[in-house]
Amino acid sequence: MITCKLTPTFRPARSGSRTRSKTLRQLDREGSVVRTFGLAGLVLGAIPALGGCVNVSAPDKPIVIELNINIRQEVIYRLAADAANTIEENPEIF
Amino acid sequence: MRSFMVKPFAATALALTAMGALGFAASAGAQSRDPAYSAARAAGKVGEQRDGYLGVVGEQGNDIRAMVRDINNKRRALYTSKAASLSSTIDEYAFTTACRLIAETVPGEKYQAPDGSWKTRGSGAPERDPKCP
Numbered sequence: 001m002i003t004c005k006l007t008p009t010f011r012p013a014r015s016g017s018r019t020r021s022k023t024l025r026q027l028d029r030e031g032s033v034v035r036t037f038g039l040a041g042l043v044l045g046a047i048p049a050l051g052g053c054v055n056v057s058a059p060d061k062p063i064v065i066e067l068n069i070n071i072r073q074e075v076i077y078r079l080a081a082d083a084a085n086t087i088e089e090n091p092e093i094f
Numbered sequence: 095m096r097s098f099m100v101k102p103f104a105a106t107a108l109a110l111t112a113m114g115a116l117g118f119a120a121s122a123g124a125q126s127r128d129p130a131y132s133a134a135r136a137a138g139k140v141g142e143q144r145d146g147y148l149g150v151v152g153e154q155g156n157d158i159r160a161m162v163r164d165i166n167n168k169r170r171a172l173y174t175s176k177a178a179s180l181s182s183t184i185d186e187y188a189f190t191t192a193c194r195l196i197a198e199t200v201p202g203e204k205y206q207a208p209d210g211s212w213k214t215r216g217s218g219a220p221e222r223d224p225k226c227p
Binding site for chain 2: 070071072073075076077078079080082083084086087090091092093094
């Protein structure tokens with residue numbers, strides 16, 4: 001079984017000296033921008049990951065079940081002589 | 095003159111012998127294959143399957159299909175009772191019988207190869223399942 005693991009790639013929010021001077025409102029807006037990029041990164045990261053999935057499809061040919069699967073070899077040998085007699089004794093149906 | 099008298103007697107004896115032989119053949123025939131079954135086998139309309147039952151080869155009329163069904167019902171009944179007495183499955187007994195029946199086919203008759211295809215028996219050995227004894 002093959003499983004695909006989605007690994008989101010988050011970009012670290014750049015925080016520098018400029019952040020200090022920003023107002024709380026600006027910070028909040030920047031935060032939402034970072035979250036948006038983060039989500040985009042998650043989606044972008046998922047695309048190549050999905051491409052790497054191995055698709056297992058059902059075979060187009062029918063599945064053949066072996067007819068003689070329940071025939072036991074040792075039993076065949078044991079029955080051989082009796083089967084020969086049966087044929088000889090019932091010639092009208094064989 | 096003498097030989098002239100002997101000839102009709104010899105002819106009568108010959109005729110009686112022939113009638114006796116015919117009568118014997120007729121009584122033996124009652125227990126052997128039905129003429130319709132023998133003809134269908136010889137014509138390749140029916141064949142021995144790999145599972146111990148008779149098969150209809152190709153498209154055949156209702157009479158042939160009914161005959162095959164009747165024979166197979168009798169075979170199944172026989173396989174069932176034999177399998178029970180020998181502690182085997184019906185399929186195992188039927189399969190073992192099939193091995194023998196395919197081996198006993200005569201040239202011109204049809205039989206089923208291990209892959210399920212119909213083959214016409216030639217002068218050589220038939221294609222049988224490797225599990226056959």
